Amino acid sequence: MKYIICAFLTCSLLIASGCSDRTASNDELEQQQSTQQISQDIDEDTTEDFADAPAEFEGGVVKHDEDETADDNIHAAQTDTADDTDDTDDSADTANEEKADEKQVSAVQFDDSFLMLVNSTHPLAEGYTPELAYVQGEYRVDKRILQVSQQMIADARKDGVELLVCSAYRPVESQTRLFNNKVNEWMSVGKSKDEAVALTSALIAVPGTSEHHTGLALDIVTPSYQSLDEGFAKTSAFAWLDKHAADYGFIMRYPADKTDITKIDYESWHYRYVGVEAAREIKAGGLCLEEYLGEIS
Numbered sequence: 238m239k240y241i242i243c244a245f246l247t248c249s250l251l252i253a254s255g256c257s258d259r260t261a262s263n264d265e266l267e268q269q270q271s272t273q274q275i276s277q278d279i280d281e282d283t284t285e286d287f288a289d290a291p292a293e294f295e296g297g298v299v300k301h302d303e304d305e306t307a308d309d310n311i312h313a314a315q316t317d318t319a320d321d322t323d324d325t326d327d328s329a330d331t332a333n334e335e336k337a338d339e340k341q342v343s344a345v346q347f348d349d350s351f352l353m354l355v356n357s358t359h360p361l362a363e364g365y366t367p368e369l370a371y372v373q374g375e376y377r378v379d380k381r382i383l384q385v386s387q388q389m390i391a392d393a394r395k396d397g398v399e400l401l402v403c404s405a406y407r408p409v410e411s412q413t414r415l416f417n418n419k420v421n422e423w424m425s426v427g428k429s430k431d432e433a434v435a436l437t438s439a440l441i442a443v444p445g446t447s448e449h450h451t452g453l454a455l456d457i458v459t460p461s462y463q464s465l466d467e468g469f470a471k472t473s474a475f476a477w478l479d480k481h482a483a484d485y486g487f488i489m490r491y492p493a494d495k496t497d498i499t500k501i502d503y504e505s506w507h508y509r510y511v512g513v514e515a516a517r518e519i520k521a522g523g524l525c526l527e528e529y530l531g532e533i534s
């Protein structure tokens with residue numbers, strides 16, 4: 238709560254429930270209609286120039302289609318998504334699909350920081366600042382995952398799926414501004430400061446506790462469906478990510494059945510880089526990151 242003590246900013250930035258950092262309840266649905274605005278505002282706040290230093294990648298390549306059978310098993314539950322490019326084993330195009338799935342994923346030199354836990358009880362280490370590079374448009378990620386992130390986007394496109402990044406790295410300062418503006422918004426309609434802080438905390442991560450600070454998190458939608466809500470899980474983009482993201486080292490960070498642990502609502506659009514090995518284990522085990530790391534409070 239110390240962040241709230243910071244001077245409130247006076248800009249009239251429109252705030253609403255933001256991706257990945259909220260635990261919005263149904264009675265706050267009116268906030269959600271401006272979700273896109275939040276995302277835009279967040280990123281408009283982060284337009285500092287950063288050199289596009291070349292990503293550092295080492296090692297060979299990892300072929301990720303060798304376990305097609307296991308992969309299908311992992312995703313057996315994925316039966317009702319509106320995907321028209323995956324799971325076509327029973328189609329006449331099987332051969333073509335298998336060929337299309339032969340993706341060579343660049344290996345990323347593993348670093349322990351890829352498994353850092355940032356949540357409401359594990360704030361970002363003070364002073365931690367990733368080196369950044371632009372991944373898509375104005376959005377930046379930790380430069381160590383730039384290449385693999387862009388490759389995932391490119392490979393999805395080859396499969397006819399457009400992945401649209403709508404949020405990525407978010408500095409603590411931006412989160413503070415967002416948070417404080419939202420507090421002000423609540424106070425302007427008559428809430429006490431304590432009430433305003435409590436209401437805001439349910440929607441927006443307390444500054445320092447958003448995974449977006451790490452540069453390892455991406456919010457991904459698709460041009461035809463850009464709403465940050467459960468509808469994204471019915472898109473072909475989600476189906477593609479559900480099937481392939483782990484092979485690039487990404488996990489869907491906030492699963493629907495883990496909200497009691499993550500303390501974050503189901504966010505089918507929020508992907509976190511943890512490395513291929515961990516991502517595959519987390520996916521196969523039906524875990525969330527807290528469980529994988531043994532950090533369940």
Ligand SMILES: [Zn+2]
Pocket residue numbers: 256257258404449454455456506507508
């Ligand atoms: Zn997010």
